[in-house]
Amino acid sequence: MQVHKLMDIRRMYKSLLHSQNNIVQSTDLATACVCENLFKLSYPYGVISGKEDDFVVADTVHEIMSLIALKIVPEHWKYGATKDEIEPIVRSIELDSESIIQQAIQKTRDRVQSEGRRNKPLDHNFEYDIRDRVYGILTGLTRRIMKKFECPNRVVTEITITNVSKFHEGTVDAIFEYQDKQYGLVDWKTYDLNPANGSGKEKWQLLANLLLANYRYAGNEDEWTNCLFGSIIFYEGAFVPRLPLTEKAILKIKKERQFAYDMLCGFNPKPERPDFCAVCDIAKTKTAEECYRYHQESYLAKIGQIPADYDRVRRFTLATRYKICRERGETYRHKFVISQMIQEYGEQEALNLLEYAKIIHRNYRFEKVVDGIENNSESLVYLVKKDSADKQFYLEPRKIVRIIRKEDNIPLLACVSKSVSIHDAKPHILTVDFRRYTALQHSIEQLFYGDPNSYELIVIPDEINLTRRMLYPLHKLHRLAADIMVPDFVFDNNSVTSPSSINGVMNGVRS
Ligand code: SF4
Numbered sequence: 001m002q003v004h005k006l007m008d009i010r011r012m013y014k015s016l017l018h019s020q021n022n023i024v025q026s027t028d029l030a031t032a033c034v035c036e037n038l039f040k041l042s043y044p045y046g047v048i049s050g051k052e053d054d055f056v057v058a059d060t061v062h063e064i065m066s067l068i069a070l071k072i073v074p075e076h077w078k079y080g081a082t083k084d085e086i087e088p089i090v091r092s093i094e095l096d097s098e099s100i101i102q103q104a105i106q107k108t109r110d111r112v113q114s115e116g117r118r119n120k121p122l123d124h125n126f127e128y129d130i131r132d133r134v135y136g137i138l139t140g141l142t143r144r145i146m147k148k149f150e151c152p153n154r155v156v157t158e159i160t161i162t163n164v165s166k167f168h169e170g171t172v173d174a175i176f177e178y179q180d181k182q183y184g185l186v187d188w189k190t191y192d193l194n195p196a197n198g199s200g201k202e203k204w205q206l207l208a209n210l211l212l213a214n215y216r217y218a219g220n221e222d223e224w225t226n227c228l229f230g231s232i233i234f235y236e237g238a239f240v241p242r243l244p245l246t247e248k249a250i251l252k253i254k255k256e257r258q259f260a261y262d263m264l265c266g267f268n269p270k271p272e273r274p275d276f277c278a279v280c281d282i283a284k285t286k287t288a289e290e291c292y293r294y295h296q297e298s299y300l301a302k303i304g305q306i307p308a309d310y311d312r313v314r315r316f317t318l319a320t321r322y323k324i325c326r327e328r329g330e331t332y333r334h335k336f337v338i339s340q341m342i343q344e345y346g347e348q349e350a351l352n353l354l355e356y357a358k359i360i361h362r363n364y365r366f367e368k369v370v371d372g373i374e375n376n377s378e379s380l381v382y383l384v385k386k387d388s389a390d391k392q393f394y395l396e397p398r399k400i401v402r403i404i405r406k407e408d409n410i411p412l413l414a415c416v417s418k419s420v421s422i423h424d425a426k427p428h429i430l431t432v433d434f435r436r437y438t439a440l441q442h443s444i445e446q447l448f449y450g451d452p453n454s455y456e457l458i459v460i461p462d463e464i465n466l467t468r469r470m471l472y473p474l475h476k477l478h479r480l481a482a483d484i485m486v487p488d489f490v491f492d493n494n495s496v497t498s499p500s501s502i503n504g505v506m507n508g509v510r511s
Pocket residue numbers: 035036037038041273274277278279280281287288289291292502
């Protein structure tokens with residue numbers, strides 16, 4: 001092993017400025033496509049939009065779909081399904097999925113209760129809501145996708161794809177794989193019953209994810225030849241854009257990706273408000289109110305109308321938020337190093353070097369799921385060394401790692417994978433925790449299927465991204481300071497958030 005190559009790894013780790021290791025998630029990129037100001041409200045301002053109450057339901061429906069789309073949906077696939085066949089197909093999928101649905105509902109109930117973080121119990125419609133949304137998604141899938149496309153050879157779900165060279169990452173709900181490396185991509189819209197029109201965010205997210213799917217199968221985000229379809233499945237329907245995408249749409253995604261990256265890295269690009277303000281011109285949302293307040297405040301700061309005491313607090317919270325965004329890049333440092341090594345030496349040699357440098361770990365195979373009753377946990381798995389003579393181990397309990405199942409002809413960071421925490425590390429056995437029962441079931445189907453000696457598992461370092469959790473309290477602090485220190489001066493909670501008032505402030509800021 002050449003020493004200079006190992007030195008290269010060290011040099012890369014050192015030379016990567018954490019502020020520039022940032023990666024833009026498809027969901028955030030979609031926000032920037034809707035409105036750059038809206039993105040700035042999330043990063044760096046830390047405003048959280050969305051319906052939190054609905055999140056548990058949407059999350060559980062996602063978990064259910066991620067499991068039943070793998071095998072049960074293809075088993076019931078009927079190409080060209082007629083109108084009369086839709087209902088029976090959906091009911092038969094539901095019937096075969098009953099135990100998965102029941103388990104997912106029960107595990108969510110248990111989790112919400114044990115975490116105790118919601119101060120109100122789950123809505124009494126919780127189970128009905130979940131079943132109804134699963135029914136709606138399956139109907140949309142059968143009516144639009146099954147009708148038009150043949151049964152896929154394989155389905156992968158909840159797959160995280162990272163294209164480091166384009167600083168882009170996203171988790172795709174499902175990809176349907178066909179012969180000759182053809183594929184179709186599907187996102188489930190589980191958080192409400194409306195079609196995918198609203199602000200347009202879901203559509204942008206789908207288009208951004210299509211670029212990632214192109215990267216997974218062709219190694220190039222601009223290679224559309226084998227992409228059969230992309231779709232958002234919503235309640236009893238689907239949005240299926242015409243492919244290939246227009247040049248204008250692709251350019252827009254790339255422009256906003258650069259904007260989001262620059263913002264996260266702290267280069268502070270100037271956001272532009274869209275000509276038509278898709279959020280605030282349609283509905284007076286909470287986010288629109290925050291947009292108005294922050295713009296009003298920066299305008300007043302610019303003309304020197306902010307009291308000095310409050311201005312100090314304001315500057316402090318803003319500076320801290322920008323710093324947190326830059327440090328978010330630390331989360332992705334390992335992926336940057338792995339990707340750069342692969343670019344420099346090719347995948348095989350880079351993996352050998354990274355393994356030798358103890359950055360990645362390769363000698364493990366899936367052994368078994370750990371008995372939940374004995375261990376008081378339902379999400380543990382044993383991975384054992386393939387070579388029992390190898391007694392060295394370098395992983396420590398509580399570290400977060402990503403387990404990748406290497407797939408042929410697919411870039412390493414686009415292969416199926418799952419983030420886990422290390423529960424215990426011994427010379428032969430690594431015990432990993434998938435944190436949730438459903439995540440473990442999903443991994444058994446997608447990561448650990450087949451003869452454990454016939455595929456390779458690669459363990460890479462990973463981190464949990466806590467940026468949003470750190471930014472939100474600073475946003476609250478900022479608001480609290482305004483309410484206490486300048487209660488009547490700067491903001492009025494019932495302030496008019498009409499487009500004309502926002503325009504007035506925006507014009508003031510621009511002038
Ligand atoms: S209120 Fe308008 S300008 Fe502000 S974030 Fe919303 S869409 Fe953008």
